[in-house]
Every structure is written in C-alpha cells, then in structure tokens.
Amino acid sequence: MELSGRLQAVASLVTAGHRIADIGTDHAYIPIFLVQEGRSDSAIAMDVNEGPLKKAEEHVKESGMEGRIEMRLSDGLEKLEPGEADTAVIAGMGGPLMLRILKAYPKTVGSLRELVLQPQSETAKVRAFLLEEGFLFLREELVKEDGKYYPMMKVVPPHDGSLGSPEKDGENRKEPVRQEIRPENQDAEDSREPGCGKPETPDVWDETEVRYGKLLLEMRHPVLREYLLREEAIRLQILDGLLGQSGERITGRKRELEEELEYIRKGLKHYAV
Secondary structure, X not given: OOOOHHHHHHHXXXXXXXXXXXXXXXXXXXXXXXXXXXXXXXXEEEEOOHHHHHHHHHHHHHHOOOOOXXXXXXXXXXXXXXXXXXXXXXXXXXXXXXXXXXXXXXXXHHHOOEEEXXXXXXXXXXXXXXXXXOOEEEEEEEEEEOOEEEEEEEEEOOOOOOOOOXXXXXXXXXXXXXXXXXXXXXXXXXXXXXXXXXOOEEEEEOHHHHHHOHHHHHOOOHHXXXXXXXXXXXXXXXXXXXXXXXXXXXHHHHHHHHXXXXXXXXXXXXXXX
C-alpha cells in the first residue's frame, strides 16, 4: 500500500516490532501499511464512528490482514486496555480533541512505550501539555503536503504514575517548560520501559521552541524554515494593511502581530549562518 507523504512520515516514526493501536484510524491505512511492510506483527484499528470503521474493515479485508488487524469501535482510547499495545498512533485530528483523549485515559497512556502524534491544530498547546506531564520527545518531523504543513512527534510517556496529577497544569505555565531528556548515547528503548526511572539530564524548552518544535529547530529542518518565512510574510502583509489605522482593536491586533513576528524571527535565527 502506498501512503501519502503525511501518513508515510507518521508511519516512519513508529518503532519496528511494536504492537500498534491506531486511534481515529479512518481508512486503516497506517495499520495496513505497517503490517504489510513487516514493521508490526499486529495492530488494533479504532474509530469512534461506525462509518469510517466499516470502511477501514473493508480495506483490511482487501489487504488480507484480517487475522492481524483487529477493528474496534472506540471513543479515543476507551476500548484499549493497558498493555495491549506498544505504540499509539493519533494522527489527523485537532489538538483539542487529541488532548482530551490523552487526558481521559492516563493509565492507558502511561502503559504505552511510545506515542506518535500528528495534531492538525494547536500544536504548541499539545507540546506544552506533553512537556508539563513529563513526556520525553524523541523525534519531531514536519511535512508539507498540498500546501499545508503537518507537524508530528514521537514521544515516550512517563512511567512513574504521574500522568493526570492535578497539580500539573500546562495552561497556567509561567516559567520555561522543562523536560527530562535522554543522553544521546543512551538506548532509546531503555527509556521506554515502565519503571525505568527518569533520565538525569534536564532540558529547557522556551516559548519559541514550544511553538515551533525544539527538535525541528535544532536540526534546522528545511520545511520549518519555509513555514516560518511564510508566516513572517503573512504577518508583515497584514501589518502593512493596518498602516494609518487607529483604535483600540487595531492597536491590539498590531501588538499581537508584532509579538508573533518576534517569535518567528527567534525561530529563524536558528538558520542563520
């Protein structure tokens, strides 16, 4: 099966050999691809709507993978028991819905070895939540397809039972976001095992990195540079159109645009030679 560039990038983030749960599977393209390619022995394809799940089931039958891909009608992670999957793929849904799913089932999320997430909106809020909850970022990717930009990330949940603690609140964050990072020479698999303990080296994500992706900025991802330049041009054009206008609403909008430009330019500094 051939995948779109976006889905191919999502699938590439899944660790080979893992049991997969695809949340909001739609057509089950990712589970079919991973099983057909030998990247996964089995998968669970889940969707909240019967229509998409029926289509997914038809695609699974056409692929001859009925015995290896199980279909489940499920609202988010509701029908996934802890320990049934190693990797949860949640792709192609809005950030707020993704956050609702992650917050609703902390025990199941905490049992996973990794999650591959591709939010369609409010990506910065998703990153902030993950960092505040102690998720470890292993990889980030950004794909442009049909004129749209799709950020995605591979993260490891904390395995110390801290998920869903009431004292953690990403919305009320005041200080730079911190996460525990894995030293480069440490085996990534070690950090995914439940009860493995936390890595020793702290890292700090500032607001620019939360907005655009610290790992993307560090690798000077070419698609991110293109995105930042486009966003800069859009805001400059809007500001140019506001020249000569006044009033409280206009002033507030100008201030908002200038603040956004400041973060965009901080991001672009990573690409300076």
